Amino acid sequence: MPTLCRLCDAIFEGDGACPRCGGAWLVRHSEIATLTIAHIDCDAFFASVEKRDRPELRDLPVIVGGGTRGVVAACCYVARLSGVRSAMPMFKALKLCPDATVIRPDIPKYAGVAREIRAMMERLTPLVQPLSIDEAALDLAGTAALHGAPPAAVLSRLARDVEREVGVTVSIGLAQNRLCAKLAAERDKPRGFAVLGADAPSVLAPEAVGILPGVGPALVRRLAALGITRVGQLASLDSRAARLKLGDDGPALAARARGEDARAVDPVQAAKSISAETTFGSDISDPADLARELWPLCERVGRRLRAEDVAAAALVLKLKTARFETATHAIRLTAPTRLPETMFEAARPVLQRAAGPAFRLIGIGAARLVPGTLADQGDLMDRDSPRRAARQEAVDALRAKFGTGIIRRGV
Incomplete structure (x- = not known):
């Protein structure tokens, strides 16, 4: 051996x-x-x-x-x-x-x-x-x-x-x-x-189905209701049986259970999303207080977007109530951005409309990521974005040289 x-x-x-x-x-x-x-x-x-x-x-x-x-x-x-x-x-x-x-x-x-x-x-x-x-x-x-x-x-x-x-x-x-x-x-x-x-199917067969990527607790419960608790049971389903039992995603799920994967290693593929969130020390319901918590999250997401040289073409606002109920709000952007103030300005109206219950958590995510070269280019209706992007570059340079606390920006 x-x-x-x-x-x-x-x-x-x-x-x-x-x-x-x-x-x-x-x-x-x-x-x-x-x-x-x-x-x-x-x-x-x-x-x-x-x-x-x-x-x-x-x-x-x-x-x-x-x-x-x-x-x-x-x-x-x-x-x-x-x-x-x-x-x-x-x-x-x-x-x-x-x-x-x-x-x-x-x-x-x-x-x-x-x-x-x-x-x-x-x-x-x-x-x-x-x-x-x-x-x-x-x-x-x-x-x-x-x-x-x-x-x-x-x-x-x-x-x-x-x-x-x-x-x-x-x-x-x-x-x-x-x-x-x-x-x-x-x-x-x-x-x-x-x-x-080549031994992957036999090695994985006795494992619980929850080891497979994409099989979360809800799907584990759904599979268990069908009598499927082990990877080998899922792998044994042919495409027709998998589709009948599990819907359109069934054949791909059964293929994963057999250890099949045609994806290549792609060094240029970007992450699907970049996000940041925070849980409050005590519940917050006031829109102004929520906005103050949202701003540093926009700064964090913006830093990560710039570090990875990508931009957000859309945003997702996440809110979790004191009763642990989670709501997400999709936000379309008129143009890709990686500037925190642009993300904040887009998310704040949505936040104000969602305000009412007491929240224990807020988060903001950048979605539909595109190359950073498309970020904050401006147009005839938006001549300020390139200047704001240049200003952000100067802020980043100062922070890189003197530390993140050298410049702080308020809401």
């Missing part, structure tokens, strides 16, 4: 320790020397960065998130032992793990670390597709001659380099397509390296 040594990156045949270094940190799979699609996922990324910067927290539970009314943005594996999970309400997380150290998210810091890791990936292959701040898909086909080693060995070395140079750990999935690579990366966290090849 072909075996990868994760200590020295040797690939060898045999069942014993590595013949090169004697190491026993091994990954065995019949296709490990030939598969080329990888998924790299940072382990508990936000919490790992905080532990890197505060070594005294290394063995302690850490939760990155908001106040008692917020949610968990990330948590370390020590906190997970107590049942804490991402997106869990903070009050519930602190009941489960009262001794946890809670740290407010520092997104600019995490983004900087993510850029370091992405640059290391791009030294291996130009085909790197970021999927979020802490994960990416890579296609290493044809790179073996360049690196003098098959992709598995190159990825093993990358994981150690990231841990040594950046100070966080990653888990790697290696497979024949993006879907299986992502599922593999989830199987052996943290510091994992898992492989799914």
